[in-house]
Every structure is written in C-alpha cells, then in structure tokens.
Amino acid sequence: MMEIAEQYKKVAQPTIRRLPSYLGILHSLRKQGIEVVSGTVIAEKMLCAPIQIRKDLAVTGIIGRPRIGFDVNDTIEAIETFLGWNNSNDAFLIGAGSLGTALLGYGGFFNHNLNIIAAFDSDKVKIGKVIHGKKVLGIEKLSNLASRMHVHMAILTVPSSVAQTITDMLISCNVQGIWNFTAVKLVVPDTVVVQNEDLSSGLAVLCTRLRQNGKAKKGENVK
Amino acid sequence: MMEIAEQYKKVAQPTIRRLPSYLGILHSLRKQGIEVVSGTVIAEKMLCAPIQIRKDLAVTGIIGRPRIGFDVNDTIEAIETFLGWNNSNDAFLIGAGSLGTALLGYGGFFNHNLNIIAAFDSDKVKIGKVIHGKKVLGIEKLSNLASRMHVHMAILTVPSSVAQTITDMLISCNVQGIWNFTAVKLVVPDTVVVQNEDLSSGLAVLCTRLRQNGKAKKGENVK
Structure with a gap:
C-alpha cells in the first residue's frame, strides 16, 4: 500500500499535462468504435516514442497487454479517475x-469535469445578470456561499489590481485551488494550490519566436 | 553588431514568459503617475529576487541606473519593442x-498587440455572422486572403479532428506562427512556430494537485 499523496508526488508535471491529450485521443477512438489500441498508434498521434506512452499511462495504473495494446474504455476510466475528472469539480468564477464571460461560455474544454456554479463580480452593472446560464452574484456573497456549498476551487479572472485582495478573500473562504488567469504572482499559503494560466505569456513566446524567425530570414542586424 | 536572431536565441523561454507580467506592473505604475521604479519594488511584485529583474530586463536592452532604478516609460517601450508588441500583429482565427468566440470577444489580454482580422469556419450556420465585430468567413477563402493580406499568424480553435488538416492548409498559405488552442500535437516544418495553449493541461495539473492535497489531509490510502 502506498499513500495517494506519495504516488502523486512521483508523477512529473509534463506527464500530467499530457493526460488530457491522451483522453482526447481515446475518446475519439471510442467514438469510432475502436475498443483496443496499441501504444504505437497512440505514440504516432502524440508525436512521441511508444515508451513514453507506456510510462505516462502507467501512472494511472494502466498497463497495456503485450501484442494487444490498451483497452480504450479502461484507459479512459483510469485517466479520468487519476485526474478526478469522473467526479464533477465544483468551482466559482x-x-x-x-475573459470570465468567455470561460463561462466555453463548455468545450471542461468535458464534464468542471462545474462552474456561479460567477462573482463587484460591478453593480454585472451583478444579477445571467451569463451563459450562470448568475453573477455580488462579491460580498462569496464567503457565505463558499462555505455553505463546500466549493474549494476558484477561477480567477479579475483585473490584476485586485487579484491579491480577492485571493486573500478566497483563502479565508477555505478555497484550496485557484486557476489564476491574471498576470499577478499570487501570495498563498503552502496548502493552497495555484495554477497560473497567463495567456499573455504564450502570446509573448509566439511573437518573440516569430520575430526571431522573420529577422533571421531577412538577415537584419541590430546594433 | 549582433544578429537579432542570435540575440533572441540566447533568451530563455521563462524570461520571455515573464515579460508580459513586467509590462502589466509597469503600465499600472505609469497609471499611478510613477516615472521611476527600483528593481526591488518590481521584485516584490513579481515575488522573485531583484537580480532576476535586472537579468530579465537586460534582454530588452534596459539597464537600471544604480540607486535610481528603471525609467517606467523607457522600460515599457523596450519590452514592447522586444516582443514586437508596439507593432500590431495581424492574425486570423x-x-x-x-473557444474561438470567447477569444474574439476577449480583447483584454491582447493589449493592442494582436489584431484578429477575421475568423474562419466551415460551418455554414456560422459563415457570414459577425462575432464581436469580426466577420466569420468560409474556410475556403483562407488561402486567398492570407496571401493577399500578408497575414502570417493564426489562432487555431478548431475541433481536434480537423486540427492537422487546417494546419496543413495554413502552412500552404505561408502562415509562420500558430497559436494552438487544440490538444493536438501539430506536425509542422521547422520554419513554422507553434505555441501550444491547451487549457485542459492546466486544469489537469490543478485537479491532480488538489486531489493530492485533499487525500494527504484525509490520510487516505490506495492499494
């Protein structure tokens, strides 16, 4: 027997980040009626070596059968169980x-695993409105509702200027996980998990690499 | 004299990913009327060591003055120039x-530097519609428009099943950079830059770390 916490600690973040891609591939195979798939076929779709597929999937407890492959249904279930995606994760936005409105409207990447219960805002114009089926509540109601509904995950899409203040409020409401879409480096206790999702960073990398490519082609120089 | 391409090659990706955060802090200081800021103050907001601030900003050519600090305007300009964000980057979606609709509607994180010219889709119901001020065109018009308008950047928010087909089409249209919001690992020539922005990966990491925390607290075991 091994403690789950310990088991998880051993799993490298790049492996965890790849798991949703496996899920996508497996769901698509299942739709096509395919019940068993070889590691080699998955590897081709993932653009990586078959050995990585076996290593990655092993963290979820799944081991392919030699010369047969992976059972599609079992593997989907194992990954979803590992990620906790077979249970609904309730969250406040x-x-x-x-950006908040965009995320409320985008059900696509949540695949049943993230359930945004309500949105909060401090803007009186927005409070009371219903955006993509979710009611916008005044931020002063957050504390009461979070403890009453046992919601431990929050999606943070506030302006940078109030990001830390709102984070402090979330922590006092016993929120355990924050999906941070602001560019602010949040200060949180060790017990709180923050996942930063600053899209500007991705755009910065893309623009810089594009500029690099372009200048290299033109042979331009800089003093 | 040093080739720009060479200068860029030396810049580590984590540094590039932090540059938009510096921009956010500096823009906020400028709004407050602050003209000069010390590396220590920026370091406190970034939650990192002052030496990192100096190293990061040095890649843009900016060096703070001892005992005085960084000129806010000069530093903003240097970062924006480095990222190419003082010029508008035209892109097709x-x-x-x-998700595509969400990104079209979210001007916020683009800060003047990304200009989505038009959206494309193959769904006849969507073609011809105007979403957040951008017209949705039939995908068959992509090739002609991309070459006529010299658009070299594309934001990819298509279903996974067609991601590679559309990517091949983009490459034949001479698109140089793809901001990939699908979970598919795209096959592209070396000359094309792909920045992957799979939000499911971030959610997977958050959920796994939350589960790890929760189980550790409860002292649960696994076989």
Whole structure:
C-alpha cells in the first residue's frame, strides 16, 4: 500500500499535462468504435516514442497487454479517475469581465469535469445578470456561499489590481485551488494550490519566436 | 553588431514568459503617475529576487541606473519593442466555436498587440455572422486572403479532428506562427512556430494537485 499523496508526488508535471491529450485521443477512438489500441498508434498521434506512452499511462495504473495494446474504455476510466475528472469539480468564477464571460461560455474544454456554479463580480452593472446560464452574484456573497456549498476551487479572472485582495478573500473562504488567469504572482499559503494560466505569456513566446524567425530570414542586424 | 536572431536565441523561454507580467506592473505604475521604479519594488511584485529583474530586463536592452532604478516609460517601450508588441500583429482565427468566440470577444489580454482580422469556419450556420465585430468567413477563402493580406499568424480553435488538416492548409498559405488552442500535437516544418495553449493541461495539473492535497489531509490510502 502506498499513500495517494506519495504516488502523486512521483508523477512529473509534463506527464500530467499530457493526460488530457491522451483522453482526447481515446475518446475519439471510442467514438469510432475502436475498443483496443496499441501504444504505437497512440505514440504516432502524440508525436512521441511508444515508451513514453507506456510510462505516462502507467501512472494511472494502466498497463497495456503485450501484442494487444490498451483497452480504450479502461484507459479512459483510469485517466479520468487519476485526474478526478469522473467526479464533477465544483468551482466559482471570480470576475465576470471579458475573459470570465468567455470561460463561462466555453463548455468545450471542461468535458464534464468542471462545474462552474456561479460567477462573482463587484460591478453593480454585472451583478444579477445571467451569463451563459450562470448568475453573477455580488462579491460580498462569496464567503457565505463558499462555505455553505463546500466549493474549494476558484477561477480567477479579475483585473490584476485586485487579484491579491480577492485571493486573500478566497483563502479565508477555505478555497484550496485557484486557476489564476491574471498576470499577478499570487501570495498563498503552502496548502493552497495555484495554477497560473497567463495567456499573455504564450502570446509573448509566439511573437518573440516569430520575430526571431522573420529577422533571421531577412538577415537584419541590430546594433 | 549582433544578429537579432542570435540575440533572441540566447533568451530563455521563462524570461520571455515573464515579460508580459513586467509590462502589466509597469503600465499600472505609469497609471499611478510613477516615472521611476527600483528593481526591488518590481521584485516584490513579481515575488522573485531583484537580480532576476535586472537579468530579465537586460534582454530588452534596459539597464537600471544604480540607486535610481528603471525609467517606467523607457522600460515599457523596450519590452514592447522586444516582443514586437508596439507593432500590431495581424492574425486570423480559425474555428468560430465556443473557444474561438470567447477569444474574439476577449480583447483584454491582447493589449493592442494582436489584431484578429477575421475568423474562419466551415460551418455554414456560422459563415457570414459577425462575432464581436469580426466577420466569420468560409474556410475556403483562407488561402486567398492570407496571401493577399500578408497575414502570417493564426489562432487555431478548431475541433481536434480537423486540427492537422487546417494546419496543413495554413502552412500552404505561408502562415509562420500558430497559436494552438487544440490538444493536438501539430506536425509542422521547422520554419513554422507553434505555441501550444491547451487549457485542459492546466486544469489537469490543478485537479491532480488538489486531489493530492485533499487525500494527504484525509490520510487516505490506495492499494
């Protein structure tokens, strides 16, 4: 027997980040009526070596059968169990601005595993509105509702200027996990998990690499 | 004199990913009327050591003055120039589904530096519609428009099943950079830059770490 916490600690973050891609591939195979798939076929779709597929899937407890492959249904279930995606994860969304509204409207990448219960905002114009089926509540109701509904996950899409203040409020509401879409480095206790999702960073990398490519082709120089 | 391409090659990706955060802090200081800021103050906001601030900003050519600090305006300009964000980056968005619509509607994180010219889709119901001020065009018009308008960047928000087909089409249209929001590992030539932005990966990491925390607290075991 091994403690789950210990088992998880051993799993490298790149492996965890790849698991949703496996899920996508497996769901698509299942739709096509395919019940068993070889590691080699998955590897081709993932653009990586078959050995990595076996190593990655092994963290979920799944081991392929030699010369047969992976059972599609079993593997889907194992990954979803590992990620906790077979249970619904209730979450509050804080900040019903453009990005918050976008996330409320985008059910696609959540695949049943993330359930945004309500949105909160401090803007009186937004409070009371229903955005993509979710009601926008005043931020002053957050504390009461979070403890009453046992919601431990929050999606943070507020302006940078209030990101830390709202985070402090979330922590006092016993929120355990924050999906942080702001560019602010949040200060949180060790017990709280923050996943940063700053899209500007991705855009910065893309723009810089594009500029690099372009300049290299033109042979331009800089002083 | 040093080739720009060479200068860029030396810049580590974590540094590039932090540059938008510096921009956010500096823009906020400028709004407050602050003209000069010390590395220590920026370091406190970034939750990192002052030496890292100096190293990061040095890649843009900016060096703080001892005992004085960084000129806010000069530093903003240097970062924006480095990222190419003082010029508008024209882009096409491919796939006007939920996420595509969300990104079209979210001007916030683009900060003047990304200009989505048009959206493309293959769904006849969507073609011709105007979403957040951008017209949705039929995918068959992509090739002609991309070459005529010299658009070299594309945002990919199509279903996984067609991601590679659309990517091949983009490459034949001379698109140089793809901001990939699908979970598919795209096959592209070396000259094309792909920045992967799979939000499911971030959610997977958050959920796994939350489960790890929760189980550790409860002292649960696994066989």
